[in-house]
Amino acid sequence: MHPCSLPTDGPGGQMEVRLALQAFGFIVLGVVGIPGNLAALLLFCRLFLTQGHMPHNEFILSQLIFSNLMVTVCRGIPQALTALGFEELFSNGACKIIIFIYRVSRAMSITITSLLSSYQCVVIAPSTPGWILLKRWLPGHLPHAIVFLYGLNMIIYPTALLYTEAFPANSTIPDFTLNLQFCIVVFPGPMSFLVNGVVYIVRDFAFVGLMAAAAVYVMLVLHRHRQQVQGLQGAGRKTEEATRSVLLLVSTYVTLFTMANMLWFYSLFVSRVHPAINDTRVFLSSCYSAISPVIILATNRKLAMRFQCGSKRKEAENVPSSTK
Numbered sequence: 001m002h003p004c005s006l007p008t009d010g011p012g013g014q015m016e017v018r019l020a021l022q023a024f025g026f027i028v029l030g031v032v033g034i035p036g037n038l039a040a041l042l043l044f045c046r047l048f049l050t051q052g053h054m055p056h057n058e059f060i061l062s063q064l065i066f067s068n069l070m071v072t073v074c075r076g077i078p079q080a081l082t083a084l085g086f087e088e089l090f091s092n093g094a095c096k097i098i099i100f101i102y103r104v105s106r107a108m109s110i111t112i113t114s115l116l117s118s119y120q121c122v123v124i125a126p127s128t129p130g131w132i133l134l135k136r137w138l139p140g141h142l143p144h145a146i147v148f149l150y151g152l153n154m155i156i157y158p159t160a161l162l163y164t165e166a167f168p169a170n171s172t173i174p175d176f177t178l179n180l181q182f183c184i185v186v187f188p189g190p191m192s193f194l195v196n197g198v199v200y201i202v203r204d205f206a207f208v209g210l211m212a213a214a215a216v217y218v219m220l221v222l223h224r225h226r227q228q229v230q231g232l233q234g235a236g237r238k239t240e241e242a243t244r245s246v247l248l249l250v251s252t253y254v255t256l257f258t259m260a261n262m263l264w265f266y267s268l269f270v271s272r273v274h275p276a277i278n279d280t281r282v283f284l285s286s287c288y289s290a291i292s293p294v295i296i297l298a299t300n301r302k303l304a305m306r307f308q309c310g311s312k313r314k315e316a317e318n319v320p321s322s323t324k
Contacts, residue, residue, distance in 0.1 A: 018275060020083075022079070022080075022283075023080050023084045026076050026286070027080045028290075029072065029076045029283075029287065029290040030076045030077055030080060030290075032290045032291075032294065033068070033069075033289055033291075033293065034076075036290065036294055037065050037066075037068050037069035037072060037290075037293045040061075040065045040293040040296055040297055040303065041066060041069060043297075044061070044065065044303070047303075056119065056142055057116075057119070057120070057123075057242050058302075059142060060112060060115060060142065061116065061300070063108070064109065064292065067106075067108040067109045067289075068105075068288070068289035068290075069289075070102070070105035071106050071286065071289040072289045074098050074102035075102050075106075075286055078090070078182040078183075079182065079286075082181045083181075087169075088169060089167075090167075092164075092165050095165060095183035096160065099180065099183055099185065100160040100161050103153075103157045103160045104150070104154055106285075107153035108149060108153055109288065109289060110203075110204060110207050110208065111153065112146070112149065113211055113249060113250060113253050114208070114210045114211035115142075115145055115146075115149070116249065116250075117210070117211040117212075117246060118210060118214045120214070120218055120243050120246040121214035121215075121217050122134045122135055123242075123243075124218055124222070124243055125217075125221065156200075156203065159185060159192075159196050160185070163185050163186050163187055163188070164184070165183065165186055166184075167181070167183055167184055168184070174186050176189060176192075176193040208254060208257055211250050212254050215246075215247055215254075218246070218247060219247065222240075241301065244299065245296070245300060248295055248299060249292060249295055249296070252292070256284050256285070257288075259284050260281050263278075263280060263284070264281055
C-alpha cells in the first residue's frame, strides 16, 4: 500500500476509539469556535455601528475573527462528520470551494496574527526617528495590508482549485496526494507536490518568525519600561492592556504551531506514522481558531462589557413580568 493510501489502525476497536475521539475533539472545537467567533464578530460590528469607526487594533482583530470563523466552519465541521462515519459529503466542485476557503482563511489567520503582533510592536516602540515614520505610516495603511495579504494568500493557493477532488468512493488514493479525509488534493507529479509543500512551509515559518520576533521585542520594551508603563493612565493603560492581549494570542499560536510541527517533523522520520499522530496534528492546527475568540472576549474590555450587558439584558427580558 502506498503511504498516501488510507492508513489502518489494526484492530477495529482501536479504529473506532480513534474516530470517536477525533469526532469528539472537532465537535468541541466547533461548539466553542463557531459561537465564539460569531459572538466576537457581531460585537465588533456593533461597536463599529455605535462608535462610527473602529480603532486600528480592533480592526485587525475583527479580520482575525472572520478568518478563524471560516477555518472552523470549513475544516472542523467536515472533519467531525467524517469521523462520525459520514461519507461522500461533497462533490468535486464543493470540495474545491471549501478547501480553497479553508486554505486562504488558515493562511490569513497566520498572517493577520503576525500583522497584529507587528502593529503592536510599532505602537509600543519608542518614538525614535525610524519608529516615528512607521507609527505615522502603518495605521493608515492597515486596510491595504489586509487586502495585500488576501491577494498573496489567494495567489499561492491555486492548487486548491486546480487539484482538489471529492474523496474517492473506493478509498483508493493516488500517489502524491494530500488526504484531508473528506476531500483530497491530487498533484500531477512529485515536483508540484514538493513545490507546494515548500511554499507553504516557507510562508508559515516566515510569518510565525515575524510574529514571534515582534512579540519578543514588545516584551523587552515592557520589561525595560515596566515602571513607566504601569504608572500610565488613560491611553497608556489601554495600550498596555491591548499589548498583553496580543502577546497572549501570539504565544498561544506559537505554542500550538510548534507542537503541531513537532509532530509533523516526527512523521517525516518514521516509516509508518500512526493515524492518531496525524489526527493530533490536525487537531492542534485547528485549535487556535476556536481558542482565539475566547482570548479576545476575555482580554478586550470593551467587548467584555458589551457581552456582559447583552447577557444581563437577555436575563432581564426572560424574567416574568410579575417579578419585575
